[in-house]
Amino acid sequence: MIRRLRAKLVAIIMAFVAVILVCVMTAVLGLTHATLERESLDMMRHIALDPIQAPAPGEEFDGVRLPYFVLSVAEDGTIEPAGGGYYDLSDTKFLQQAAEEAVDSGAQNGMLADSHLRFLRLETDSGNFIVFADTSNETQTLTGLLRTCLLLCGAAFAAFFLVSILLARWAVRPVETAWTQQKQFVADASHELKTPLTVLLTDAELLCTPEGEYDIAEKRKLSQSMLTVAQQMRVLVEQLLELARVDQGLPRGQHERLNWSENVSDALLPFEPIFYEKGLQLETDLQNGIFVRGCGTQLQQAAGIYLDNAQKYAAPGTAVQVTLARCGHHRARLAVSTRGAAIPQNELQNIFKRFYRTDPAHHRDGSYGLGLAIAAGVADQHGGKVWAESADGVNTFYLELKTV
Numbered sequence: 001m002i003r004r005l006r007a008k009l010v011a012i013i014m015a016f017v018a019v020i021l022v023c024v025m026t027a028v029l030g031l032t033h034a035t036l037e038r039e040s041l042d043m044m045r046h047i048a049l050d051p052i053q054a055p056a057p058g059e060e061f062d063g064v065r066l067p068y069f070v071l072s073v074a075e076d077g078t079i080e081p082a083g084g085g086y087y088d089l090s091d092t093k094f095l096q097q098a099a100e101e102a103v104d105s106g107a108q109n110g111m112l113a114d115s116h117l118r119f120l121r122l123e124t125d126s127g128n129f130i131v132f133a134d135t136s137n138e139t140q141t142l143t144g145l146l147r148t149c150l151l152l153c154g155a156a157f158a159a160f161f162l163v164s165i166l167l168a169r170w171a172v173r174p175v176e177t178a179w180t181q182q183k184q185f186v187a188d189a190s191h192e193l194k195t196p197l198t199v200l201l202t203d204a205e206l207l208c209t210p211e212g213e214y215d216i217a218e219k220r221k222l223s224q225s226m227l228t229v230a231q232q233m234r235v236l237v238e239q240l241l242e243l244a245r246v247d248q249g250l251p252r253g254q255h256e257r258l259n260w261s262e263n264v265s266d267a268l269l270p271f272e273p274i275f276y277e278k279g280l281q282l283e284t285d286l287q288n289g290i291f292v293r294g295c296g297t298q299l300q301q302a303a304g305i306y307l308d309n310a311q312k313y314a315a316p317g318t319a320v321q322v323t324l325a326r327c328g329h330h331r332a333r334l335a336v337s338t339r340g341a342a343i344p345q346n347e348l349q350n351i352f353k354r355f356y357r358t359d360p361a362h363h364r365d366g367s368y369g370l371g372l373a374i375a376a377g378v379a380d381q382h383g384g385k386v387w388a389e390s391a392d393g394v395n396t397f398y399l400e401l402k403t404v
Contacts, residue, residue: 002176006168013164014157021156025149032145036138037118040066041109044120044131047083066133071099073128082129102130111135185354189240196229196236203229239370242301243354246377255382257404260290260299264324264334267303274311281319290324290332292401294382299401302378305371306336306397313395314338326403334399343390351388352376375399 047070069084079099081089089095101112102119109120112132116139120131203226207219264286275282292299310320318339327333343351350356355369372386379386384401 002172002179005175006165006172009168009171010161010164013167014161017157017160017164021153025153028149029142029146033138033142036141040118040133040135040138041120044068044109044118044133045122048120048122048129048131049124066135066137068131068133071095071130071132073099073103073130079130084132098132099130102132185243189236189355193233193236196233199229200226200233236370239374242374243370243377246374246381255294256296257291257293258296258299260292260332260334260401260403261286261288261324263296263299264303264322267300267307268322271304271307271311275320278311278314279317280311280314283319283321284323286322286324287326287332290326291404292332292382293404294401298378298381302375302399303334303336305375306334306399309371309397310336310338313340315340327400330403332401332403335396337394337396339393340395342393343388343395345390348388348390352386372397 043066047068067084069089070082071079072082073079079095081095098112098115098117098119102110102121105119108122109118111118116135117132118135120133122129122131203222207222207226265284268282268284272282307320307322314320315338321335321337323335323337325333352372352375353369354373356373376386379399379401382401384399386397386399388398389396
């Protein structure tokens with residue numbers, strides 16, 4: 001799909017370039033032809049006004065650019081050479097034919113295509129004259145210009161083709177990245193769902209065995225296992241749906257001005273008994289009166305993800321520190337710090353990716369590596385950013401937003 005998209009983009013660019021090059025070449029040839037014709041007619045008009053003194057081509061005379069000859073037309077229709085010398089002016093048959101074609105055309109000026117002659121009919125005080133100029137040089141000039149334009153356009157087309165390939169790769173790169181991530185997301189989701197489904201099917205088959213093979217206690221144990229796995233699958237599906245909602249830019253509620261300090265405080269309430277049961281101390285330092293624009297439900301969810309990670313991975317008997325304070329100009333930062341196993345520096349950039357776990361064994365505690373990815377998506381929707389730091393046995397997760 002990506003390859004076809006690149007090809008279509010290159011084709012569109014090259015079609016646009018081809019149209020531009022054709023227009024430019026047509027304009028250059030058209031303007032050149034019009035200029036040559038105008039200069040030729042000016043020369044012929046100059047000659048017609050003073051035909052006797054006009055010298056032959058090659059002699060110095062301002063305005064003479066093309067080989068020419070002049071015919072004087074009498075009132076009775078007879079013609080006589082009045083100057084020029086380019087053709088054999090003694091060939092009266094040729095001169096008479098040229099004059100008749102010019103007169104029969106009814107136009108003041110025009111072309112005799114068979115003879116490559118341009119004519120101009122003028123009535124002056126000295127009489128009626130028809131000036132003829134050979135256009136062979138103009139034709140050669142235009143032909144040479146056409147060849148040059150074709151060469152330049154061909155070279156430009158080839159250059160633009162190479163540039164369009166690079167542009168197509170650059171333009172499609174975000175789509176390619178999203179497509180790759182989507183395929184990886186589907187593969188990871190399928191893998192995560194496959195294991196609990198296998199467990200459910202196995203437990204269901206065991207429950208369907210003939211009576212007598214398993215007593216009530218064993219069947220109750222199998223049923224409890226199925227319930228646990230089903231609950232884990234529900235959590236996974238809910239997280240997948242939340243990720244899809246975040247990817248589509250669909251907030252759970254309208255963005256509005258809200259008190260982030262109170263929002264974080266509300267997110268802490270359900271975790272206080274959990275920290276107490278696990279022997280963790282909760283230390284909070286929330287600066288009051290910090291307002292942001294966003295969806296309160298999603299921001300509370302992001303804070304809850306940080307707190308849930310803290311209660312899962314903090315070392316027993318240690319303190320979990322939660323701070324919210326202004327930082328810089330119109331910015332505020334939420335930080336959740338815990339003491340525990342250090343996160344390797346090379347993994348700090350990956351922990352916010354989907355299905356990424358620093359310890360593959362964490363999936364046994366219900367972690368699928370989606371929580372931090374959801375938090376990152378929420379931050380992106382609110383124009384904020386997330387990151388993590390690990391130093392001296394302290395792991396800190398940050399969420400920074402713009403204040404209002």
